[in-house]
Amino acid sequence: MMIHGFKSSKQDFIFGPWKVTAAKTHIMKSADVEKLADEMHMPCLPEMMFGDNVLRLKHECGFGIEFNAIDALKCVNKNQGMLKVACAEEWQESRSESEHSKEIVKPYDWTYTTDYKGTLLGDTVTFNVIPTTERIDTERLKAREQIIFFEEVLLFEDELHDHGVSSLSVKIRVMPSSLFLLLRFFLRVDGVLIRMNDTRLYYDNEKNFMLREFTSKESKISSLSNVPPPLFTEPNEIAQFLPTRETICEKLEFPQFVDSKPDALQESSSTEPQQC
Secondary structure, eight states: OOOOOOOOEEEEEEETTEEEEEEEOOOOOHHHHHHHHHHTTOSOOOSEEOTTOEEEEEETTSOEEEEEHHHHHTTSOSSOOHHHHHHHHHHHHHTTTOTTHHHHOOSSOTTOOOOOOOEEEOSSOOOEEEEOSOOOOHHHHHSOOOOOEEEEEEEEEEOGGGTEEEEEEEEEEEOSSEEEEEEEEEEEETTTEEEEEEEEEEEETTSSEEEEEEEEEEEEGGGOTTSOGGGGGOHHHHGGGSOEEEEEEEEEEOOTTSOOOHHHHHHHTTSOOTTO
16 A cells, blocks of 8 residues: 655656656645536545646657556546446445445545556647557566666555455656656455556667556456455455456557657757757
8 A cells, every 4th residue: 555645746857868756745625526527427436536747758859758647547437347347247236234335335436547658748749659569677666777867656546345446657767878767557456356457668778769568357256265365455466367358569669750769859959849
């Protein structure tokens, strides 16, 4: 569980032509949450909604990608899919003695499951997103390299009336040669289901693209009888036991006019950005 009592903060970190921005502030006020729920046509939003929190990567030429709670919730199934209905009914039956059980199972995805992979930025230019077979080099990520910037930002969290957890958070680490970002949606419905939707973003500063991998994993609790229950609350630990349901690999290509060579990028920051 993350600590929610932090002070508001905003950090900017310059990485070559990129500005990394991490903004963290208070939970949205209930009146603002209710208004937003109406605008999004959802009965209610997560208990802890950090609507002003954001993690953003922006190139000096104006394109980039950011991660925020509101856009993530726009990717939630408003009508609830068949699997979710079945899950909700099963969960409700297992909690029939609970006075809250009928209250929770509503005609919307009460788990807030989202397949959000980030919001592309840019008024005139933006990333060109194309499918790829190229994968993030996880071995390179394991290499010991100095971390020159790290931040973790919580976007939303809901404890499902004390019967589990649904959360979305994003963290980034920047090394001298690259940066790596992980956006993680984690869902645990006690006695029923564990689900993880991970988006990984990797950038090698000698390349003119970023790699983005989306992976969706899920398992019924009944299929995890060989797993120690304490691991159910540890996303990093339980991940290896969850079958992969979907993987999407993409390249986020820079606009053609952007030179990928680090020297050229450094020079561009000291000259007028006419190539942008």
